[in-house]
Amino acid sequence: MKNKSSKYTLDVKRYSLTIGWLYPELMNTYGDRGNITVLMKRCQWRGIKAEVKHLNPGFSISELKKCDLLLMGGAQDKQQEIVNKDLKRVKAPLSEMIEKATPGLYVCGGFQFLGKYYKEADGNIIEGLGIFDLYTENPGKNHPRLIGDIVINPMFELGHKPEAISQKQVVVGFENHGGRTHLGKNIKPLGKVLKGFGNNGKDGFEGAVYKNSFGTYLHGPILPKNSHFADYLLHLALDQKYKDFELKDLDDSLEWQAHDSALDKIS
Ligand code: GLN
Numbered sequence: 323m324k325n326k327s328s329k330y331t332l333d334v335k336r337y338s339l340t341i342g343w344l345y346p347e348l349m350n351t352y353g354d355r356g357n358i359t360v361l362m363k364r365c366q367w368r369g370i371k372a373e374v375k376h377l378n379p380g381f382s383i384s385e386l387k388k389c390d391l392l393l394m395g396g397a398q399d400k401q402q403e404i405v406n407k408d409l410k411r412v413k414a415p416l417s418e419m420i421e422k423a424t425p426g427l428y429v430c431g432g433f434q435f436l437g438k439y440y441k442e443a444d445g446n447i448i449e450g451l452g453i454f455d456l457y458t459e460n461p462g463k464n465h466p467r468l469i470g471d472i473v474i475n476p477m478f479e480l481g482h483k484p485e486a487i488s489q490k491q492v493v494v495g496f497e498n499h500g501g502r503t504h505l506g507k508n509i510k511p512l513g514k515v516l517k518g519f520g521n522n523g524k525d526g527f528e529g530a531v532y533k534n535s536f537g538t539y540l541h542g543p544i545l546p547k548n549s550h551f552a553d554y555l556l557h558l559a560l561d562q563k564y565k566d567f568e569l570k571d572l573d574d575s576l577e578w579q580a581h582d583s584a585l586d587k588i589s
Pocket residue numbers: 351395396397398399402429430431432460498499500501502
C-alpha cells in the first residue's frame with residue numbers, strides 16, 4: 323500500500339484556477355497582458371494554483387472548456403479581422419460558456435467582439451459573437467479617436483466583501499478606441515463615466531455586463547490599478563467552481579496607491 327504523505331493530502335485540498343487568455347498574440351494592446359499577471363499573482367499569494375492557457379487561433383475547444391475565467395484584450399482593426407475568422411469557429415462553445423455564466427473580462431477590441439458587429443472606419447463590417455446586445459461603429463477619419471485617462475463608477479458593487487466597499491469603488495484606466503459602442507435594451511453598462519469618454523463619448527456609460535462577463539474600454543492594464551475588480555473576477559470564478567469560496571484579503575496598500583495616483587492625475 324502506498325504511503326499517503328501529508329504533501330499528497332495538501333495537494334488534494336488545493337484550490338486551482340485555469341485562466342483562458344483568448345488570442346494573446348493578436349489581442350494584447352496597451353499592456354493588457356498585465357491583467358493576466360495580476361490574476362496569477364493574486365492567486366499565488368493566496369496559495370491558489372493558477373494556470374494560464376494561451377488560446378491562439380486554432381486552439382482546441384476542449385482546452386477552452388477547461389477554463390474557469392476568460393480574458394481577451396484589445397487590438398488594432400487588422401488583428402481583429404484575423405481573430406474574427408477564428409472566432410466564427412469557436413462561436414458556439416464560447417457563447418455557451420458565457421451563457422452559463424463563466425466569468426470573463428473583455429477589453430476594448432475584445433469587448434467589441436461580444437456585440438453584434440464592429441463597423442470599421444472604411445465601412446467594413448466585422449461580425450461579432452452577438453452575445454451582448456450592443457454594436458460598435460467607427461465614424462471615420464474625420465472623427466477623433468477617444469483617447470485618454472478615464473475614471474468610471476461601476477453601477478454595481480465590486481469586491482468580494484460588500485461591507486468593505488468605500489469610495490474607492492471607482493475604477494481607473496486608459497482608453498484608446500475609434501469605435502463608438504451603443505448598448506441595446508438587454509444589456510447593462512459596467513459603469514458611469516466620471517472622467518473620460520466611455521462607450522461612445524456621448525451617453526455617459528462605460529462598458530457592459532452580461533451574466534458574469536464584463537466588457538470595458540479600460541486598458542492600462544485595468545487590473546493592476548484596480549485590485550478590487552481583480553478580486554471580484556477571482557471571487558466569481560472560484561465561487562462558481564468551489565461554492566461559498568472565501569477569498570482571503572491581501573495587503574493592497576501599493577495597489578491602492580497606484581489607483582489613487584491615477585485618480586489624482588485625472589481629477
Ligand atoms: N480597433 C478598435 C477601435 O479602435 C479597438 C481598439 C483597441 O482595442 N484599443 O475601436
